Amino acid sequence: MTRRARLVVFLAGAGGLAALLLWAISGLPSFGNYQGPYGNVLNHVAVGARHATNVVSAVTFDYRGIDTLMEEFIFFTAVIGTTLLLRAQLAEEEEPADDDATDRRTPAMSDAVRLGGFVMTGVTFLFGVYMVLHGHLTPGGGFQGGIVVGTGVLTVYLASEYETFLRVSSPTVLDVVEPAGAGGYILVGLGGLVGGASFLYNFLPLGVTGQLPSAGMIPVLNAAVGVEVGAGIALIVAEFLEQTLQVRKKQQTA
Amino acid sequence: MSVLPYLVAAWLLLVGCYGMVTSRNLVHLIVCLSVTQSSTYILLLAVGYKAGAKPPIFFEVPVGTRAVDPIVQALTLTDIVVSLAVSALLLALTVQAHKRSGSLDPSSLTILKG
Numbered sequence: 527m528t529r530r531a532r533l534v535v536f537l538a539g540a541g542g543l544a545a546l547l548l549w550a551i552s553g554l555p556s557f558g559n560y561q562g563p564y565g566n567v568l569n570h571v572a573v574g575a576r577h578a579t580n581v582v583s584a585v586t587f588d589y590r591g592i593d594t595l596m597e598e599f600i601f602f603t604a605v606i607g608t609t610l611l612l613r614a615q616l617a618e619e620e621e622p623a624d625d626d627a628t629d630r631r632t633p634a635m636s637d638a639v640r641l642g643g644f645v646m647t648g649v650t651f652l653f654g655v656y657m658v659l660h661g662h663l664t665p666g667g668g669f670q671g672g673i674v675v676g677t678g679v680l681t682v683y684l685a686s687e688y689e690t691f692l693r694v695s696s697p698t699v700l701d702v703v704e705p706a707g708a709g710g711y712i713l714v715g716l717g718g719l720v721g722g723a724s725f726l727y728n729f730l731p732l733g734v735t736g737q738l739p740s741a742g743m744i745p746v747l748n749a750a751v752g753v754e755v756g757a758g759i760a761l762i763v764a765e766f767l768e769q770t771l772q773v774r775k776k777q778q779t780a
Numbered sequence: 781m782s783v784l785p786y787l788v789a790a791w792l793l794l795v796g797c798y799g800m801v802t803s804r805n806l807v808h809l810i811v812c813l814s815v816t817q818s819s820t821y822i823l824l825l826a827v828g829y830k831a832g833a834k835p836p837i838f839f840e841v842p843v844g845t846r847a848v849d850p851i852v853q854a855l856t857l858t859d860i861v862v863s864l865a866v867s868a869l870l871l872a873l874t875v876q877a878h879k880r881s882g883s884l885d886p887s888s889l890t891i892l893k894g
Contacts, residue, residue, distance in 0.1 A: 529802070529887075536801040540794050547790040557782045558831030565828055565849025569836055572850070579839040581850040582857070590854060597858050604865030611872035663839050669861055736839060762868050769875055 577732040578662040578741035586667065587747045591726040595711055598751055602708045605758040612765040643685020651678035658752030662741040668751025675752065676759025688767065695760040704761060707754025714743050714750065785826035792819035806874040806884045810867055817863045821856050828852035 555561055568581055568589070578584040586594050657671030683691035718727030726743075733740030796816030803809040828849030834841065836850035878884055 532801060536798065540797060543797075544790065544794055547793070551783055551786040551790065554783075554786060554827065557785050557826055558829050560828055560830045560849055562828075562849060565836075565851050568850055569838075569847045570843065573838050573843045579837060579841075581836040581838065581847075582853045585850050585854040586857060593858070597861055600865050601861055604868050607869045608872040611869070611876055665835070665837060667857075669857060673864075766871070766875070 573735060576741055576744065577735045578744050579736055580662055580664060583662050583667050583744055583748065587744045588728065595715065598708055598711055598754060601755060601758060605704060605761055608762050609765055612769055640685050643681045647678055647681045647685060650681055651675060654678055654756065658748055659738065659745065661748040662744040663736065668748040669755055672752040672755025673759055675756035679760040680763050683767065695764050697761060697764055700757045700761045704754055704757040707750050707757060710750035710753065711747055714746050785822060789819040789823040789826065792816065792822065804885050806877060806886055809886060810870045810874065814863060814867060820859055824852040824856045824859065
């Protein structure tokens with residue numbers, strides 16, 4: 527199909543879709559006028575029932591705990607898939623180099639980038655851990671904090687050499703840490719079964735609302751997700767960097 | 781009645797699809813897919829919004845304060861994680877496609893190689 531024909535088909539379909547969307551929007555409750563019962567009920571009962579002041583976290587890790595387990599495994603599967611797709615393949619050795627100017631030297635990194643990255647690494651990592659641990663109290667949680675932790679690992683690469691980055695985020699170590707986070711979630715869920723209740727039933731003391739050790743299993747699940755997401759992001763980044771940098775290194779030695 | 785956030789969501793969905801259909805670069809195509817997916821975040825958050833309400837976080841805020849729907853926010857979180865997973869996988873596929881065909885143009889991937 528030519529580009530023109532494809533565009534014509536798309537415009538016809540998009541026109542129909544736009545009409546349907548406008549029709550659907552006209553049936554929605556007007557913006558800012560939420561009426562649904564569930565959100566209002568949860569906002570009133572969640573703090574008292576779960577001792578978590580962040581109701582979004584209470585929904586994610588308690589009321590919808592089993593969905594979040596699946597969500598965690600979607601992410602886990604994506605990390606496995608990325609690692610598999612980016613693994614070194616036999617045919618790659620025969621590939622000609624894309625970079626013609628192989629004798630061109632890479633410019634040295636500026637001191638500003640190095641210092642900025644150096645300062646940012648610790649701050650970003652600490653902030654990520656803070657977000658994971660306070661997920662049941664204030665905005666944040668395992669997924670958000672885990673991404674920030676992963677970004678902190680990436681700044682190590684920005685501020686130094688690839689070799690240093692590999693020492694911080696060694697794929698061998700991450701290959702163990704990442705599934706440990708995913709498995710930790712299941713172990714906490716099994717804890718409910720041991721107590722004679724159902725899977726992911728809260729079996730930990732709820733504590734005093736608003737304090738760091740409170741809300742039962744929610745901070746523990748946040749920590750498991752934080753470890754998994756942080757390690758997963760670092761692993762994905764390491765895999766992508768490996769693709770370009772190993773090829774480049776091969777060219778430089780050749 | 782204000783429908784602007786809903787219209788923004790519909791616009792993002794359509795404009796993201798337009799970008800995907802007309803894309804000449806696989807990385808550009810994946811960014812367009814992300815734009816399309818962001819329309820669902822806006823739709824979800826808009827559906828749960830209450831005029832003048834606070835976030836559903838009651839840290840040093842008394843319970844019973846008028847707050848927006850926490851469920852759609854949790855769903856948006858799931859949505860974002862899925863979007864991240866899809867983008868990572870598609871970018872990995874793009875790296876492989878570029879290795880095989882030497883091009884990032886989607887229309888040059890139509891030829892099958894055994």
